[in-house]
Amino acid sequence: MINSISARLIIGVIITLSLLMGLMVLDVLNKQHKLLTQQATQQAVAVSKVVTNNALIPLLNNDLNSLRELVQNTASLSDVDMLFVIDNHGQVKAAIPEVYFGQQLNDEISQRWQSQLFNGSEQQPIQYWHNEAQLDTIVPIRIDQSVVGYARVLSNTAFIQQESARLLHNIGLYALIAVLVGGLITWLLLRGMVSQLSQLATAAQAITQGSLQVKLPKFNGHDEIATLGKAFELMIQSLKAQIKELSYQASHDSLTQLPNRAILVDRLHQAFERSQQTKHHVAIMFIDLDHFKEVNDSYGHETGDALLIEVAAIFKKTLRPIDTIVRMGGDEFCVLVEDIDNLDLMSDIANTLNEQLKKPLLVNDKTVFISCSIGISLYPDDALTPETLLRNADSAMYRAKELGRNGYQFYTSEMTQRALERVHLESEIRIALVNQAFTVVYQPKMNGFTHRLIGLEALVRMQDQQGHTIPPNRFIPLAIETGLIVQVDRQVMRKAMLQLVSWRRKGLNTGVLSMNLALKQLQQPDFIPFLQSLLEETGTQPEWIELEVTESEVMTNPDVIIPLLEAIRELGIALSIDDFGTGYSSLAYLKRLPITTLKIDRSFIKDLPEDHEDAAIVSAIIGLAESFAIDTIAEGVETEAQKDFLVAAGCHAIQGYFYSQPLIVEQAEAYIRHYQA
Amino acid sequence: MFKQWLKWAAIGWIILSLQGCEQGSAQQPYQPTAAPHHKEHYIVGIHPYLNSQKLYSAYAPILTYLEQQIPNVEFSLETSSDYASYEQKLRRGQFHFALPNPYQTIESLSSGYRVTARMAPDSVFKGLIIARKDSQIKQHEQLKQRSIAFTAKTALAATMMPKYYLYMNGVNVDKEMQPRYVTSQFSAIMNVYNKDTFVAATWPVAYKAWQREFPEAANELETLWETPSLVNNAWIARKDVPTSVTDSVTALLVNLSDTDQGKALLAPTSSDGFIAASDADYQPVREFLNAYQSSGLE
Numbered sequence: 008m009i010n011s012i013s014a015r016l017i018i019g020v021i022i023t024l025s026l027l028m029g030l031m032v033l034d035v036l037n038k039q040h041k042l043l044t045q046q047a048t049q050q051a052v053a054v055s056k057v058v059t060n061n062a063l064i065p066l067l068n069n070d071l072n073s074l075r076e077l078v079q080n081t082a083s084l085s086d087v088d089m090l091f092v093i094d095n096h097g098q099v100k101a102a103i104p105e106v107y108f109g110q111q112l113n114d115e116i117s118q119r120w121q122s123q124l125f126n127g128s129e130q131q132p133i134q135y136w137h138n139e140a141q142l143d144t145i146v147p148i149r150i151d152q153s154v155v156g157y158a159r160v161l162s163n164t165a166f167i168q169q170e171s172a173r174l175l176h177n178i179g180l181y182a183l184i185a186v187l188v189g190g191l192i193t194w195l196l197l198r199g200m201v202s203q204l205s206q207l208a209t210a211a212q213a214i215t216q217g218s219l220q221v222k223l224p225k226f227n228g229h230d231e232i233a234t235l236g237k238a239f240e241l242m243i244q245s246l247k248a249q250i251k252e253l254s255y256q257a258s259h260d261s262l263t264q265l266p267n268r269a270i271l272v273d274r275l276h277q278a279f280e281r282s283q284q285t286k287h288h289v290a291i292m293f294i295d296l297d298h299f300k301e302v303n304d305s306y307g308h309e310t311g312d313a314l315l316i317e318v319a320a321i322f323k324k325t326l327r328p329i330d331t332i333v334r335m336g337g338d339e340f341c342v343l344v345e346d347i348d349n350l351d352l353m354s355d356i357a358n359t360l361n362e363q364l365k366k367p368l369l370v371n372d373k374t375v376f377i378s379c380s381i382g383i384s385l386y387p388d389d390a391l392t393p394e395t396l397l398r399n400a401d402s403a404m405y406r407a408k409e410l411g412r413n414g415y416q417f418y419t420s421e422m423t424q425r426a427l428e429r430v431h432l433e434s435e436i437r438i439a440l441v442n443q444a445f446t447v448v449y450q451p452k453m454n455g456f457t458h459r460l461i462g463l464e465a466l467v468r469m470q471d472q473q474g475h476t477i478p479p480n481r482f483i484p485l486a487i488e489t490g491l492i493v494q495v496d497r498q499v500m501r502k503a504m505l506q507l508v509s510w511r512r513k514g515l516n517t518g519v520l521s522m523n524l525a526l527k528q529l530q531q532p533d534f535i536p537f538l539q540s541l542l543e544e545t546g547t548q549p550e551w552i553e554l555e556v557t558e559s560e561v562m563t564n565p566d567v568i569i570p571l572l573e574a575i576r577e578l579g580i581a582l583s584i585d586d587f588g589t590g591y592s593s594l595a596y597l598k599r600l601p602i603t604t605l606k607i608d609r610s611f612i613k614d615l616p617e618d619h620e621d622a623a624i625v626s627a628i629i630g631l632a633e634s635f636a637i638d639t640i641a642e643g644v645e646t647e648a649q650k651d652f653l654v655a656a657g658c659h660a661i662q663g664y665f666y667s668q669p670l671i672v673e674q675a676e677a678y679i680r681h682y683q684a
Numbered sequence: 685m686f687k688q689w690l691k692w693a694a695i696g697w698i699i700l701s702l703q704g705c706e707q708g709s710a711q712q713p714y715q716p717t718a719a720p721h722h723k724e725h726y727i728v729g730i731h732p733y734l735n736s737q738k739l740y741s742a743y744a745p746i747l748t749y750l751e752q753q754i755p756n757v758e759f760s761l762e763t764s765s766d767y768a769s770y771e772q773k774l775r776r777g778q779f780h781f782a783l784p785n786p787y788q789t790i791e792s793l794s795s796g797y798r799v800t801a802r803m804a805p806d807s808v809f810k811g812l813i814i815a816r817k818d819s820q821i822k823q824h825e826q827l828k829q830r831s832i833a834f835t836a837k838t839a840l841a842a843t844m845m846p847k848y849y850l851y852m853n854g855v856n857v858d859k860e861m862q863p864r865y866v867t868s869q870f871s872a873i874m875n876v877y878n879k880d881t882f883v884a885a886t887w888p889v890a891y892k893a894w895q896r897e898f899p900e901a902a903n904e905l906e907t908l909w910e911t912p913s914l915v916n917n918a919w920i921a922r923k924d925v926p927t928s929v930t931d932s933v934t935a936l937l938v939n940l941s942d943t944d945q946g947k948a949l950l951a952p953t954s955s956d957g958f959i960a961a962s963d964a965d966y967q968p969v970r971e972f973l974n975a976y977q978s979s980g981l982e
Contacts, residue, residue: 068769069760112718138713150740
């Protein structure tokens with residue numbers, strides 16, 4: 008009760024009114040009391056003077072009977088309790104009550120006043136309030152200046168109290184009525200306001216509970232409550248707008264304005280329900296842009312973002328309005344396609360998307376080529392929940408990527424198997440890192456002319472916990488994808504360099520030891536310091552080793568990578584471009600690359616010397632390298648004819664099964680001893 | 685905050701209420717206590733040749749003086765509204781001491797009083813017949829059929845002596861004039877001044893007092909004739925008053941004229957003082973009364 012504003016205000020008003028009324032009553036009572044007191048004193052003096060005026064002669068004449076009549080007549084007036092006429096010797100000459108007649112008043116008060124009076128020190132009537140109801144008045148009877156006697160009147164002034172009590176009763180009642188009326192009026196005034204406030208409070212509570220569908224009273228006028236009410240209405244409108252905006256933001260991608268995963272899951276549920284009735288399929292297409300990262304790295308994020316927007320626009324244009332296109336994050340998109348009665352439709356859609364994306368796109372004044380990999384998963388065939396359906400589409404997308412990108416794959420149950428395997432393999436890599444289970448094998452690099460050893464390439468091998476060898480093409484892509492390649496490479500580099508030093512100390516001429524350097528490793532901020540400390544730690548001279556980077560990786564963002572390579576070169580370490588010919592090196596960049604060797608990719612070697620095209624390319628690469636004063640080496644050389652062609656073309660450094668497969672430490676050592684220069 | 689406010693409001697209200705209660709609380713009523721009058725008390729009656737206030741003013745100081753000189757004794761001056769009531773009181777022996785005129789003195793001697801002193805001088809104890817100056821009276825005969833104002837029938841100097849004087853000069857007041865008895869000396873004088881009566885009878889003490897009080901009016905009046913003087917007023921004491929008190933009072937009165945204080949006290953009485961006297965000193969008065977009675981005057 009006390010917590011409501013109206014109750015407090017009403018109590019406040021009542022208390023304030025009560026106090027004011029109380030003060031007023033008190034003031035009136037005081038004034039009335041003063042007035043009555045004044046009246047009483049004046050009346051008492053008047054009565055006394057009547058007595059003194061009439062008592063003089065009888066007193067002088069000792070006319071006791073006249074005095075007796077005088078006091079009796081006077082005392083019959085109301086308010087006179089006692090009346091005395093006393094002579095100049097203090098003797099009572101007449102009195103009411105008569106018992107005092109002939110006596111002398113001997114109480115202290117009487118004595119005091121009488122002596123004051125007879126001494127002449129008291130000229131005026133003496134008045135004294137014995138108490139509220141008794142007023143004592145003494146008026147001297149004089150002849151000229153001499154006091155002949157005096158009249159003393161004891162007035163009963165109880166009427167003052169009675170009047171005050173009556174007045175208190177009356178105006179107290181009026182004050183009470185005023186207070187109650189005040190309270191009532193306040194309540195009436197407040198009722199309207201408070202009801203509006205209550206409705207506002209109810210609305211506010213509803214809003215805090217999440218409902219914006221609140222009913223507000225109509226606020227008219229310009230008072231504070233109306234202002235509050237209008238502000239509240241505005242606030243609700245603004246809240247609605249903001250919630251709408253927030254819910255849009257929560258369910259949409261801010262960049263492409265496409266719905267996000269949450270909406271997709273929601274719509275999948277709805278689609279499943281419809282599908283149960285129509286018996287038609289629901290499909291999820293999981294789309295990942297190929298090489299988007301390279302675009303980002305090469306042209307910067309702004310271009311990457313613009314590309315995503317462009318791609319989203321292409322999807323929208325290509326797909327039907329009823330299809331839900333969702334950005335899942337990064338360069339991943341999903342498309343929900345409903346009402347599929349023929350699976351060919353999905354192939355058509357996937358092909359169309361691929362075709363549309365393949366066209367060169369003009370983004371931020373740059374021409375960008377892009378493609379995508381699509382995984383397709385179907386409800387109810389492949390999965391019964393949105394999550395599984397999405398995961399399966401994702402798996403299918405990965406499969407498409409593995410199969411060379413720019414294509415699409417329907418989900419198969421093996422994909423799940425593969426996905427599981429990937430998870431398993433990742434954990435195996437982590438375990439192998441802890442267990443130092445990565446081993447290094449060494450493939451000799453030979454001078455095809457002299458058949459002498461010119462160097463070794465260190466290659467990583469991995470064994471799982473059961474001791475099975477895992478092929479590099481299985482675990483290395485996963486290690487790169489998960490970033491584990493950094494630790495794997497560092498472990499391999501340390502082992503290889505320790506082995507190199509060990510051989511060198513044995514006086515073996517190993518030639519230069521090549522090691523693969525992943526782009527991720529190169530981009531580690533601590534890589535150069537790590538390399539330096541590793542050289543010191545293992546006692547390796549920089550000129551003993553060479554690091555290989557792949558052409559495609561270098562070319563993703565040459566402006567960033569070239570300075571890093573230069574830093575390696577400054578340590579005195581040789582650099583080689585791996586898989587040369589498969590990337591898209593521009594000659595301008597090739598010229599700037601601080602490399603010492605070009606490694607011709609095995610794909611060009613494979614069909615030598617019969618394939619004239621490859622032969623021409625290989626000759627051209629060798630010529631190019633010569634013109635830049637760079638060494639060349641060919642990998643994947645398996646036949647003598649290949650070796651001969653290369654040597655004849657000017658590439659003397661040969662690596663491949665023609666000379667030797669990769670060798671474990673002991674075999675390598677024996678090989679070195681045999682073929683060292 | 686609201687609760688605090690509420691608290692103070694409540695305290696304020698309680699204080700106001702308490703103040704209200706305080707006003708209503710009853711007290712023991714006051715009642716004076718009394719005891720009988722203990723001192724010896726003597727009443728003194730002066731014959732009303734002046735009105736009561738003037739008489740009081742003139743004689744109360746002398747009584748106060750007596751009280752101061754005689755321990756444990758109180759004196760009250762009791763005036764009388766007129767001669768009749770004075771004489772009645774005298775006959776009843778109501779006064780312990782009295783100052784009656786010579787006629788009343790003779791009367792009092794048979795009511796238990798004795799003469800202890802008399803006022804001086806005797807020469808003032810005479811009657812005066814006064815008239816307005818404009819009345820042009822030269823002969824006693826002129827008074828016949830005219831009105832005359834007297835104080836009272838028994839006023840010796842102011843009534844009986846002028847009446848007897850006019851009788852001896854051929855005018856019988858009771859038969860040949862219209863007498864009016866107007867109770868007091870001042871009334872008699874005022875009557876003639878106001879032309880209510882043709883002439884008035886009074887005596888010197890009263891006339892001088894009146895002249896002092898109304899000097900302008902006095903200029904319009906004149907004294908026509910004076911009677912021969914008789915013995916002045918007597919100081920009498922009731923015989924049952926202790927002799928010691930009577931003697932002390934008499935001695936103090938007689939000695940008044942010896943001191944400045946005494947003279948000052950005597951001044952308002954229009955007398956020179958008191959001289960010791962006895963009943964025998966009033967024999968001439970008795971004789972005058974007999975002669976008066978023989979004349980057949982009322």
